[in-house]
Amino acid sequence: MLQNSPYSLLLRGLPMLVAGWALFNSLLVCMSGCLSRRLSLVIALSVLAGFAEGDTVNREFQLKTAYLFHFAELAEWPMPLPVTICLQGSSPLREYLPALEGHLINGKAVHVLLDPQTTLADCRILFLSDIAALTDALSEQAKTQHVLLVSDTEGFAERGGMVQIALRDNKLKLVINLPAVKRAGLRFSSKLLRMAEILE
Numbered sequence: 001m002l003q004n005s006p007y008s009l010l011l012r013g014l015p016m017l018v019a020g021w022a023l024f025n026s027l028l029v030c031m032s033g034c035l036s037r038r039l040s041l042v043i044a045l046s047v048l049a050g051f052a053e054g055d056t057v058n059r060e061f062q063l064k065t066a067y068l069f070h071f072a073e074l075a076e077w078p079m080p081l082p083v084t085i086c087l088q089g090s091s092p093l094r095e096y097l098p099a100l101e102g103h104l105i106n107g108k109a110v111h112v113l114l115d116p117q118t119t120l121a122d123c124r125i126l127f128l129s130d131i132a133a134l135t136d137a138l139s140e141q142a143k144t145q146h147v148l149l150v151s152d153t154e155g156f157a158e159r160g161g162m163v164q165i166a167l168r169d170n171k172l173k174l175v176i177n178l179p180a181v182k183r184a185g186l187r188f189s190s191k192l193l194r195m196a197e198i199l200e
Helices: 006-028 037-052 056-074 136-145 178-183 190-195
Strands: 084-088 111-113 125-128 148-151 163-168 171-177 196-199
Touching (some): 056 084, 056 125, 056 148, 056 163, 056 171, 136 148, 171 178, 171 190, 178 196, 190 196
Parallel strands (some): 084 111, 084 125, 125 148, 148 163
């Protein structure tokens, strides 16, 4: 494996990304006497910036990969099964997602499936590289099988997708279609909802 491949870069930086998120979450819920929310955010972002320094080209996909991990942390499924993250299509995320394999959420290992033959039933989170894949049939299957549908394609949430990772003014912005999430029997932490633009 190349030393500076996307996989190796993310593998080295993932602990900092996860640590930055965890730090922000822990400080966000502090009671009186803790650091202010604004300061906690600055600290968390400084951790993330340290990882991204010198790696601007790959930062977008590193952060999208981290977002997928934290969706798994901050979402609640009807059944508490291990989280499996799947990818459909040819997104550059294919090079980064393997770094999430084996990381623990609530004591259960995260798994990553990139095989094109993977079925929806094998997934808890499915990232769609192409908005054309968001068919009525897929949306209905995702609803009945409680699968979180995520994409970074423009208009994904407006067309019925559950979570869109949008690039706005060179910043990543979450857009959540809350009715679609609820129809699939999923719940999001209030921490995640506060970070996002909500479509009702």
